[in-house]
Amino acid sequence: MFQLTVTPASALADEPVHIQATGLPPLQMVTLIATMKDDKGNLYRSRAFYRANEAGELDLKRDPAVGGHYMGVHPMGLLWSLKPERPFDRLIKRNVMNTPTWITLDLYDSVYIHKVGEAQPKASQVLQRWFSSPDLQRVPIREGRVRGALFLPPGEGPFPGLLDLFGGIGGLVEYRASLLAVRGFAVLALAYFAYDDLPKQLEEVDLEYFEEAANLLLAHPKVQKPGIGVISVSKGAEIGLAMACYLKQVAATVCINGANAIHEFPLRYRDLVITPIPSFPERMQVNAAGAVRIRHFKGDPRDERNQHSVLPVEKARGPILFVVGEADECFNSKEYAEQALDQLRRHGKSSGRMLSYPGAGHLIEPPYAPLCCVSWSRGLFLPMLWGGEPEGQAAAQEHSWQEILKFFRQHLALSRSTL
Numbered sequence: 001m002f003q004l005t006v007t008p009a010s011a012l013a014d015e016p017v018h019i020q021a022t023g024l025p026p027l028q029m030v031t032l033i034a035t036m037k038d039d040k041g042n043l044y045r046s047r048a049f050y051r052a053n054e055a056g057e058l059d060l061k062r063d064p065a066v067g068g069h070y071m072g073v074h075p076m077g078l079l080w081s082l083k084p085e086r087p088f089d090r091l092i093k094r095n096v097m098n099t100p101t102w103i104t105l106d107l108y109d110s111v112y113i114h115k116v117g118e119a120q121p122k123a124s125q126v127l128q129r130w131f132s133s134p135d136l137q138r139v140p141i142r143e144g145r146v147r148g149a150l151f152l153p154p155g156e157g158p159f160p161g162l163l164d165l166f167g168g169i170g171g172l173v174e175y176r177a178s179l180l181a182v183r184g185f186a187v188l189a190l191a192y193f194a195y196d197d198l199p200k201q202l203e204e205v206d207l208e209y210f211e212e213a214a215n216l217l218l219a220h221p222k223v224q225k226p227g228i229g230v231i232s233v234s235k236g237a238e239i240g241l242a243m244a245c246y247l248k249q250v251a252a253t254v255c256i257n258g259a260n261a262i263h264e265f266p267l268r269y270r271d272l273v274i275t276p277i278p279s280f281p282e283r284m285q286v287n288a289a290g291a292v293r294i295r296h297f298k299g300d301p302r303d304e305r306n307q308h309s310v311l312p313v314e315k316a317r318g319p320i321l322f323v324v325g326e327a328d329e330c331f332n333s334k335e336y337a338e339q340a341l342d343q344l345r346r347h348g349k350s351s352g353r354m355l356s357y358p359g360a361g362h363l364i365e366p367p368y369a370p371l372c373c374v375s376w377s378r379g380l381f382l383p384m385l386w387g388g389e390p391e392g393q394a395a396a397q398e399h400s401w402q403e404i405l406k407f408f409r410q411h412l413a414l415s416r417s418t419l
Helices: 175-182 207-219 235-246 304-309 333-346 390-417
Strands: 003-007 010-012 018-022 029-037 043-051 101-108 123-130 137-143 146-152 161-165 186-191 228-233 250-256 267-269 272-274 320-325 352-357
Touching: 003 101, 003 123, 018 029, 146 175, 146 207, 161 175, 161 207, 161 235, 175 186, 186 207, 207 228, 207 235, 207 267, 228 235, 228 390, 235 250, 235 267, 250 390, 320 333, 320 390, 333 352, 352 390
Parallel strands: 010 123, 161 186, 161 228, 228 250, 250 320, 320 352
Antiparallel strands: 003 018, 029 043, 029 101, 101 123, 137 146, 146 186, 267 272
């Protein structure tokens, strides 16, 4: 009797599960297929081939995949190797509060390379992956100019506060904020263009908007004072680093694959205007799959003519954690982080740290999220090449998430002790 088990069958999206099969013929080759639909009904699938042991058992914590979307011992490989059926889709969980992501696992008693549905699986299980907990609170934010969603853990607090910034995708992206809130932070997922009545396109970065958001968060009775953390990626990480440099409210900053200077759009803060480093669209490359590689699109922050655009990281009041993918095809992010760390050292500061991950691309997500190495991107006529390979990306996401949680717990607790 074939039996497939997943423990736990319902879990948070950043928690691992244990997948096992029993009742198989000894040494039988089998196929496991994972199928998932996003909030819009788009399909994602992965498959891997395994050999049962002599007792007719399979344990993904112990047994290696011999082929399929990945090879080797990867207990969560079926989840992080999920691929969109429609080319260039990017998986983004939109409804984080009310519904989980449902993933169906099917077990076949052969090397099954046919279309799903042409044969009946021998056993199936359904996983639920949640981005919130039942007692988590989501508060829509529309105060002054600030637009976003505030996620609050249960209890009176006060909780360490975080601002969560994404990049050129625009709109309001909530899945990382809700997961961080489950881990004990009060998190404001902040939109800054292409949402509600905010500008449809990003034409300049007004740092006073982000200061207003920081003040709003700190004014909440459940948010710990005196400082907040910022977690940011891509263009958001450039803004996050600028916040660390200029805003006294920022006590700790995580920059995921960002820049160390102002690019593309000017940054304004009170009387200060930082003009961007020139870009070179003629340096864009199109790869064999038809995706645009813009790694060399941006001008060089080390060029003497561009020094006015380099962010003064030495002015940051709190520590900065740079998280970089060495296979980032969008930004030269490792070099940017190294330049920022050198700048800190030249000013006698040791408040910066870099986590650098071989095989990881631009979009480093929470653990077990599928690698998105290429997808459609706002304002581009071709899909964007983000880079990364699945195993390196999976390892980076699992490790960096725990490091980010540790970083904020340590440094926001320290900021509280200065009261």
